[in-house]
Amino acid sequence: MRETAESSHKFPLAEVIALLCAVIILVAFILPWVPNLNGFQLLTQVPGNTRLFSALFCILAAGVGGGIAAVWGLVDSTNRRSTAVGALVAGLSGLWFYVLVFLQSAPLVSTWFGTGFWVALVGAIGLVIQYWLPRSYVSSGPQTSFLSRVVFWAVLFVGVWSVLQVIVPMPVSPVGTGGTPAIGGLTNDAFRDRLSMFMGLVIGLGGGTVLLEVILYWFFSRVLRTRHALAFTLLSPAVIALTLFTVYPLLYNVQLAFSDLRLKTFPCYMPSFKVDETATTVSTCPLSGPEEGKDVQVALDGLILRGEPGDDQPQVGSVDKGTTVRVILKGAVIPAKSQGSDFLGGGSDTASKPPDYRDWWQIKLPSGQQGWVADSVNDAATLKRETVLYSLDYGFQNLRAVFFDVDQDGNIRRDANGNIMWGRLIRTENSTFPVLFGRTVLWTVLNVIFHLLFGLGLALLMNNSKLRFRGIYRSIILIPWAIPQTIAALTWRAEFHSTYGFVNSMLNQFGIPSVPWLTTPVPAFIAVLFVNVWLGVPFYMVTLLGGLGSISREYYEAAEMDGASSVQRFRHITVPLIRPIAVPIITLDAIWTFNLFNVIFLITEGEPAESTNILVTALYNAAFGRNGTSMLGFAAAFSLLLFLMLLGMVVVWVRSTGALKGVYD
């Protein structure tokens, strides 16, 4: 064995293979450019600049990198690992290029281009093998990494699959070629498009970031001559990302708070039709859109044509994207069909909700066929907007409207006794600022208390390494944390249904009458609270368990010898030692809960009678909701206020508990 190892160490087999691969990839690179083979034309058909760029960049890098890596390995065989990694990366880039072109030209694969793909594939397999083999033969080499094993098996799988493709004639593309119907809506185009977006993004953004960092480093160290050049360079990507996507929207939000912007400032978005952009804007929202007697282009695919307006009317056909249709009658507003057999909170549970209105247009197709198509007012705007006015006055009005009931002239309304009236953020008494604030605080406090109570309780129970089935318990308790919050919330919503949900079924089994969970205010709040406690306990359990595990057993043993009872041990050892871990978690959790939108919105949407809204959901409902004011300027001012309030509370809390001690060192 030793001799084998020695000999393989001396004979640079791996490097030779790498060199061969590099040559193969380079040849494969040149091949498409040979005029007779029409390769160049095919290459230019790869749509999108990023894709073309990444393709050109990759294949070049693949060839050159593979070659350099191989030569380097030949010259200096101590750098075997780096060589192998380099060659591997190069090979994969080449492979990626071919995936790109291969997917682009699925019908052509059976001709010569397929050959190029197989060549690259074989090259890549060779690279993996050469990375793989020396590890198993050279005893002194480092262990094969997990990644290399994954790549190895992946490439092996693709290889076997490709061979099968050659032997067994069947559609070549992984998702069916050209005209074959897509399963689950995934078409060939969509598959390629997203894949290339992902690869292009990772490669392009990754490469771009490295380039940017090099330039910035040069700038900081040579031009500015600062000591902190490296730190600034390392920070730059995050700073740029945050500035563009967090700080800028934030500042924009401040600006919007001083505006009269409304949802209706955007002429209604009609996703179904392309409206003439030069037309003057219209002010009445639901009935805007294409005029009667005008020809418009359909902007969406698969628009359903119905015989009569209404969702329950029979379908008489469909309209393709790009068809020019003539509008005969516009804007018949019909309530959407009541959701009779809706399982989740539908049926009797939502009887109190106003119906969802939709607008219907009667149109005439080029073929002469007539019918009705629907459009929903709730879709967002993308068309050009009216002018938005900014002024300090608007800002003041917006802020005042958060608290007080303001009439059209800007005066604060008073009730019969002359008391100032609180402004309603949405519609009912349940959405005035003090009510919402009180409810939000109650919601946050209750959540944090229950999270801590259950989390700590479970952690204490499980803080015993000898406990049997500990791993199983832990995995099961972690489930609520592991499943997507949206799914959890929607599933619970179904389970709180008064007739079909399991909560009431279980209560009935114990002889307790059904509770109308989502239609009466207090039970609805309890339901939402329960779901969020259910969702949040695992996080506490896990982090506190980690903290408990790090407390040395010696403390307890010493205390036990001194005759401390278990309660005393908990109070004087566990509590002080778990505190540094618990306080930051509580802080984070309080912030998250205060701002929690998903759970409440998905389960109740703030209903019934707006009694489960907290500040955040009220904000969303006020801006975009059915019953809201749709005043975005006002909502922006509201959100700003909310943020400042939370910030103030957190600062006070952090100051008093020292939750962030140690951040600065």
Place this chain on the structure above:
Amino acid sequence: MIDMTTLLATLVNRVGVRPNESSVSATIRITRYVLAVIAVLIALILLARGSALPGLFFVWLAFTCILPVHGILIGYCALTAYPVSRAFTVSLRSTGTLLSPSLAIIPPDASLESYRRLFEKTDFLLWLWNSITISLSVAFIGLAVSATSAYAFSRFRFPGRVPGLLLLLTTQMLPAGMMLIPLFVIVANLQLANNILGLVLAYTATAVPFSVWILKGYYDTIPIDLEEAGLVDGCSRLESFFRLVLPISTPALMTVFLFNFQSAWSEWMVANVILKAPGVATWPLGLFRLIGQFQTDWGTYAAASLMVTIPIMALFLYSSRYVITGLTLGSVKG
């Protein structure tokens, strides 16, 4: 053959007063056993009368009296697992019995009809593919961006460090609607609807602060001597980061990757503003539109939610050890 006398002797021995035991704890122990016996009797009566669930409840109560720790943990596990298993139940129901108050985990008329409908009637695979590419992009880019930044925060002292860290923390306090309103206006003004790239970048930016925070906390726990040893051996600063610090930080990196992936995976509010066309919908949007349809098909919904949940749940549970180490060392010592 069980020797009845030995069994009885064991029982008496367990129940009886032990040496070195205070009278209080002995009383508690004996009360527990008595309560357990009572609970078993009630359970037997209830089960005999055909009320299964209360019967089970009393069986559990009896069990809890004897083994409190396991009893409570099993009870809590039931509370977490049963609601999740309901999705499985509903997905197996046939169309006729979708709406049923039955509590059985496997319905009597189980069929895979819902799954077939999911693939034939909806664009489920397309949603999934959109979500996968978006989430993976966010996870990779977020990791790459935050790994280096966190290192700078952890190891370098530069002007603006403390304000920067506080700014990162502040971004955690932004109410959801606060980003949504400007985003909505920007998307409307620049006509960026249906732009997946923009969505990825927006997600990445929201993912960065938390990632930096976790990673910084983790880097802080790595002794600086290690890098100094590396520097002495001739590594450059960057080399010591890539060769020494990063490999050790695998748990934290895994945590951040998973967190970013998961948050992008199930996000719908921002996606709802940006992605309007059906062809670019992510699965949360797809499922919402499915629910928004009239006559919601809950079997299909349950099947879809199960297929979306199981892989990520398995991944999460599989890597939970990594995640937890990363979290406890990162956020907690933060």
